[in-house]
Amino acid sequence: MSAELDELYQSIILDHNRRPKNFREMDDATASAEGMNPLCGDQLKVWVKIDGDTLADVSFKGQGCAISKASASMMTQAVKGKTRAEAERLFDDVHALVTGHPTGADVGSLKALAGVSRFPLRVKCASLAWHAMKSALDGGGQVTTDDGRGADGEGA
Amino acid sequence: MSGRATVGAGRDARLTASMVDGLASERALAPRADFPLLAANPRLHYLDSAATTQKPAVVLEAIRRYYETSNANPHRGAYRLSAAATDAYHAARVRIAKFLGVADADTLIFTRGTTEGLNLVASAWGRANVTRGDRIVVTRLEHHANFVPWQALARETGAEFVIAELAPGGVLDMAALEAAVTPRTKVVAFGHVSNALGTVNPVAEIVRIAHRVGALAVCDGAQGAPHLDLAVDSLTVDAYAFSGHKMLGPMGIGGVVMRRDLLEAMPPYQMGGDMIAYVGDTHTTWNVLPHKFEAGTPNVEGPVGLAAACDYLATLGMDRVIAHERGLAALAMERLAAIPGVTVLGPAAGARGGVVSFTLENVHPHDLSQLLDADGVCVRAGHHCAQPLMRALGVHATTRASFYVYNDAGDVEALAAAVDSARKRFAAG
Numbered sequence: 410m411s412a413e414l415d416e417l418y419q420s421i422i423l424d425h426n427r428r429p430k431n432f433r434e435m436d437d438a439t440a441s442a443e444g445m446n447p448l449c450g451d452q453l454k455v456w457v458k459i460d461g462d463t464l465a466d467v468s469f470k471g472q473g474c475a476i477s478k479a480s481a482s483m484m485t486q487a488v489k490g491k492t493r494a495e496a497e498r499l500f501d502d503v504h505a506l507v508t509g510h511p512t513g514a515d516v517g518s519l520k521a522l523a524g525v526s527r528f529p530l531r532v533k534c535a536s537l538a539w540h541a542m543k544s545a546l547d548g549g550g551q552v553t554t555d556d557g558r559g560a561d562g563e564g565a
Numbered sequence: 566m567s568g569r570a571t572v573g574a575g576r577d578a579r580l581t582a583s584m585v586d587g588l589a590s591e592r593a594l595a596p597r598a599d600f601p602l603l604a605a606n607p608r609l610h611y612l613d614s615a616a617t618t619q620k621p622a623v624v625l626e627a628i629r630r631y632y633e634t635s636n637a638n639p640h641r642g643a644y645r646l647s648a649a650a651t652d653a654y655h656a657a658r659v660r661i662a663k664f665l666g667v668a669d670a671d672t673l674i675f676t677r678g679t680t681e682g683l684n685l686v687a688s689a690w691g692r693a694n695v696t697r698g699d700r701i702v703v704t705r706l707e708h709h710a711n712f713v714p715w716q717a718l719a720r721e722t723g724a725e726f727v728i729a730e731l732a733p734g735g736v737l738d739m740a741a742l743e744a745a746v747t748p749r750t751k752v753v754a755f756g757h758v759s760n761a762l763g764t765v766n767p768v769a770e771i772v773r774i775a776h777r778v779g780a781l782a783v784c785d786g787a788q789g790a791p792h793l794d795l796a797v798d799s800l801t802v803d804a805y806a807f808s809g810h811k812m813l814g815p816m817g818i819g820g821v822v823m824r825r826d827l828l829e830a831m832p833p834y835q836m837g838g839d840m841i842a843y844v845g846d847t848h849t850t851w852n853v854l855p856h857k858f859e860a861g862t863p864n865v866e867g868p869v870g871l872a873a874a875c876d877y878l879a880t881l882g883m884d885r886v887i888a889h890e891r892g893l894a895a896l897a898m899e900r901l902a903a904i905p906g907v908t909v910l911g912p913a914a915g916a917r918g919g920v921v922s923f924t925l926e927n928v929h930p931h932d933l934s935q936l937l938d939a940d941g942v943c944v945r946a947g948h949h950c951a952q953p954l955m956r957a958l959g960v961h962a963t964t965r966a967s968f969y970v971y972n973d974a975g976d977v978e979a980l981a982a983a984v985d986s987a988r989k990r991f992a993a994g
Contacts, residue, residue: 414939418932423991427927449931450948450961472961474931475991534931 416524417531418475425479430486431468438466444541444552446473446533453481455541462492469538476522476531481538483519493546500539507535590892594881595970601625603971610942610976615760615788615920615967617810620874624813627873628866638862640839650865657868658855664875665807666796667822674828674858675820675868679787680710682806682821683754685858686783687714689834690804690827691752694781697723700750702780704729704737705957706759706766709950711785715754724751731957735762735911743774750780757789757805761949761965762911763894763920765793768800776801781827787811787819791969792890792918794883797822809867813874813970818867828854835860878970886970890919893968893977897921900981906988910963919968922949925984928991930964936990937964940983942976 435441435456445452453471457464467485472478484503488496502514509526525535540552597603599621603611611619631653637644639651662670676682691714695701701715701724719726729745732738737755746753753775758765768784775782784802789795791812797805804827808819833840833851837860842850851857878886895914898921901907906926911917925933930946937944945965948955955961966980 411939414936417935418990426991448947450952450955451931472929474929476932478929528935531931531935 413524413527417528419521419524421483421518421521422475422479425482426475429469429478429482431466431489432470432482433468434470435466435468438468440545440548442541442544442552444471444537444544446477446537448533449474451477451534451537453477453538453541455481455485455538455545457542457545459493459546462494464488464491464493464496467542469541473537474531474534476525476534477537480522480535483521484538484542487517487519488542496546497543500543503539504536507532590889590896591974593971593973594885594889595621595877597971599623599877600971606941608941610940610972610979612966612968612972612976612980613943613945614791614969614972615811615965616945617816618791618813618969619971620815620870621813621877623877624815624870624873628815628870631866631869636865639865640856640863653869654863654865657865657872660872661820661868661875662822664872664879665790665805665822666798668798669825671854672825672828673820673822674855675818675863676806677817677864678808678810678819679785679806680808682804682819683711683783683785684714685821685834686781686804686806686823687718689858690781690823690831691715691718692722693831695719695722695724695751698749699724700727700747701725701752701754702727702729702742702745702750703754704742704756704766705731705954706735706737706756706762706764707754707951707953708756708760708785708787709952710787711754711756711783712953715752725749728953734913735759735764735958736916737764737766737771739767739770739774742771746774746778746780748778750775750778752781752783754783754785756785756787758792758918758920759911759951759954760788760920761951761954761963762922763788763917763967764912765916765918768802772801788918788920791878792883792887794887803827809871809874812871813877814871815867818864818871825854828858833860834858837861839863881970887918889970890968891915891917893972893974894919894921896974897966897968897977897980900977901984904981904985904988907984910958910960920965921967922963922965924960924963925988928987930962932991933964933984933987936987937980937983940979940986942980942983944980 438456439459441456443454451473455469458466467489469481502512505512507525544552600619635649635653637647637650639654659670662673701719727745729742772782781803783804786805786807790807804823806821810816840860842852908924910922934946947962
């Protein structure tokens with residue numbers, strides 16, 4: 410358990426949690442979307458500025474656990490400058506990674522999120538910002554990570 | 566769960582002298598050996614009893630014995646086995662009512678739990694009695710189960726929905742409550758004990774305020790019945806809902822105790838078998854209490870198991886149960902407050918039950934509970950189904966430890982050690 414925890418909370422995750430990148434609102438965003446985890450009440454908002462087919466800028470704000478914050482922070486760095494298609498492909502690769510079925514694609518520093526797959530209850534945390542970004546690219550709105558299977562927030 | 570190398574103190578941890586009123590809490594009140602799950606996991610520090618409790622073997626055995634000796638559909642067959650099931654069901658109701666201090670056992674309506682009990686009142690009584698222009702008052706402390714049904718009733722009927730706010734320290738502002746309860750108020754819904762902060766509310770005073778204007782006093786007893794030495798009758802509330810699984814009983818059973826005249830006057834909650842007296846082609850008459858509110862084949866194993874749980878708790882003594890929990894809560898508050906960055910929420914130890922909610926600076930409760938789990942410490946992280954309260958406290962989530970009869974000082978020491986170790990991990994990373 411301890412080794413798995415070390416993998417989950419490796420220093421790059423803790424660093425992004427402490428000093429998240431692109432942690433700001435964006436005045437000139439072309440799209441935004443909110444992500445909510447109703448089970449724990451966590452919520453964040455992702456802004457994107459699309460220039461042609463490129464994600465010229467990506468930012469986020471909100472609050473959540475270290476995993477969701479670090480994942481959001483790394484996401485903004487990873488998708489900035491990418492095309493819409495590249496960002497969506499990365500979404501798929503990261504989702505596969507955190508659910509324990511890596512595609513083998515090189516995801517750079519995002520591979521630090523692989524430890525999440527050992528903790529099924531935390532997959533929602535790691536995915537929250539990515540779902541919000543995808544929703545923003547699809548036209549915005551609100552996404553929720555509640556898949557109806559429950560986790561560790563609801564109940565008395 | 567591999568060990569708990571970071572946990573300094575074991576089950577035999579000694580207490581400090583500052584633990585004045587809690588010396589009895591050093592050891593568990595109930596033997597761990599009575600609880601098969603705990604006995605099988607000696608290193609588990611189960612501190613989430615406000616969510617659900619572990620079950621003693623006597624409860625599991627009672628359920629098994631029922632199925633092995635008396636199982637049939639009650640109220641149906643003329644054969645002896647069905648009569649045995651009927652007897653088991655009603656004997657359980659009488660035992661549970663007696664434990665709760667309810668003289669008229671037929672006013673104890675079995676439900677799936679507190680949530681269904683409160684929904685029964687809000688739905689069946691509420692729709693028949695609340696109209697546009699009336700007022701419904703709840704408190705800022707409420708669990709969603711005693712908040713959302715009333716909010717929905719208000720929206721449906723056009724009644725006004727008012728939240729009585731808190732005073733500093735996570736306790737009700739009684740002057741604000743008194744002011745909120747106007748002559749048009751039909752219901753005052755409040756929790757006996759806050760699941761999120763542990764606050765024990767002054768029931769008698771709230772009932773006085775509600776009854777002053779003829780409003781119904783509806784009490785969410787989910788965290789009251791399992792922990793307090795109480796007699797529901799003497800609370801003089803109009804309805805009191807509780808959950809069996811939070812008091813050593815099985816899941817899926819609980820109830821609501823309600824004034825007989827109210828139950829008799831209000832319409833049924835669900836329609837179907839068992840709850841009818843006569844079904845005509847165009848009109849149906851209702852069965853007597855409690856059957857009027859128990860449509861369909863009842864859950865028999867639930868009351869049977871819960872009655873065994875009540876007997877077990879009665880043997881321990883409810884006065885000792887709350888004293889034990891308060892002792893552990895006081896110790897936990899002292900240990901946690903000594904950790905840099907920890908803020909303990911809610912009232913002083915003497916004004917709360919066995920619940921300690923806290924935050925740790927720069928560590929989100931989800932991360933904290935994950936790290937605690939690795940040390941065998943089970944706590945709850947999140948909003949505790951009390952988002953209106955969390956907003957008022959200005960936090961998104963907290964970490965909550967809650968204690969029960971099988972916990973001891975070693976569990977508290979393990980919690981404190983694990984929290985400190987988590988703090989160091991996040992500080993060093």
